[in-house]
Amino acid sequence: MFTLDTLRSTLIVSCQAYSGEPMRDPRTMAQIAQSAVIGGAAAVRVQGLADIQAVRSAVEVPVIGLWKDGHDGVFITPTLHHALACAQAGAHVVALDGTRRTRPDGLSLKETINGVHERTSALVMADCGSVDDVLSAVEAGADIVGTTLAGYTDERAKTVGPDLELLSEIAALNLGVPVIAEGRIHTPEQGQQALHAGAFAVVVGTAITHPTTITRWFAEALSA
Numbered sequence: 001m002f003t004l005d006t007l008r009s010t011l012i013v014s015c016q017a018y019s020g021e022p023m024r025d026p027r028t029m030a031q032i033a034q035s036a037v038i039g040g041a042a043a044v045r046v047q048g049l050a051d052i053q054a055v056r057s058a059v060e061v062p063v064i065g066l067w068k069d070g071h072d073g074v075f076i077t078p079t080l081h082h083a084l085a086c087a088q089a090g091a092h093v094v095a096l097d098g099t100r101r102t103r104p105d106g107l108s109l110k111e112t113i114n115g116v117h118e119r120t121s122a123l124v125m126a127d128c129g130s131v132d133d134v135l136s137a138v139e140a141g142a143d144i145v146g147t148t149l150a151g152y153t154d155e156r157a158k159t160v161g162p163d164l165e166l167l168s169e170i171a172a173l174n175l176g177v178p179v180i181a182e183g184r185i186h187t188p189e190q191g192q193q194a195l196h197a198g199a200f201a202v203v204v205g206t207a208i209t210h211p212t213t214i215t216r217w218f219a220e221a222l223s224a
């Protein structure tokens with residue numbers, strides 16, 4: 001088992017391909033994860049049970065696992081069943097929806113986190129969208145909170161780049177729980193800004209591992 005402190009001030013790379021995309025294949029994601037680790041990723045974040053299993057076997061670094069079910073509302077590891085499956089697939093940390101919205105299985109966030117802690121050795125990362133989400137997730141026993149859902153719920157506007165204001169507000173609360181910056185970090189400088197705003201670690205996904213989007217950034221800039 002790893003200790004959270006090993007992730008302090010590090011880069012975590014999210015390796016995800018979406019349904020119907022050419023790279024949506026566990027072997028491909030394992031190779032992407034391996035490439036990220038060679039480049040310096042201290043941990044990886046992976047979606048789907050098959051990808052969690054494949055990546056867990058392929059890399060030595062901690063694996064943050066999640067299971068997206070659907071596209072709207074509570075869809076990131078929405079139920080205890082999904083969370084336990086991620087842990088059983090090998091996730092060291094289970095990332096789940098950490099908002100205050102009603103969960104599809106009717107369990108509270110606290111009951112869900114307790115269920116993971118009681119039945120597995122995995123830690124829990126609560127993906128939050130606001131300061132109030134973070135406060136309730138910490139109260140519910142989350143081991144890590146993330147800004148993953150900032151701009152994706154109706155509580156905050158979607159910022160261009162990371163929501164640094166939210167990060168600063170959370171950091172100022174000194175909650176004693178690591179806050180991971182995640183979402184729309186597209187440059188190394190934005191990663192540094194997130195650390196300066198108080199993030200414990202930084203997750204980058206799209207800008208490192210989603211070539212279709214990166215290509216579109218370039219193609220659109222050239223055709224503008």
Ligand SMILES: CC(=O)N[C@H](C=O)[C@@H](O)[C@H](O)[C@H](O)COP(=O)(O)O
Nearest residue numbers: 014148152182183184185204205206
């Ligand atoms: C909102 C949501 O569904 N976020 C997902 C969470 O796992 C992923 O689609 C993101 O790629 C990930 O959070 C990393 O963010 P970015 O790709 O912006 O660096």
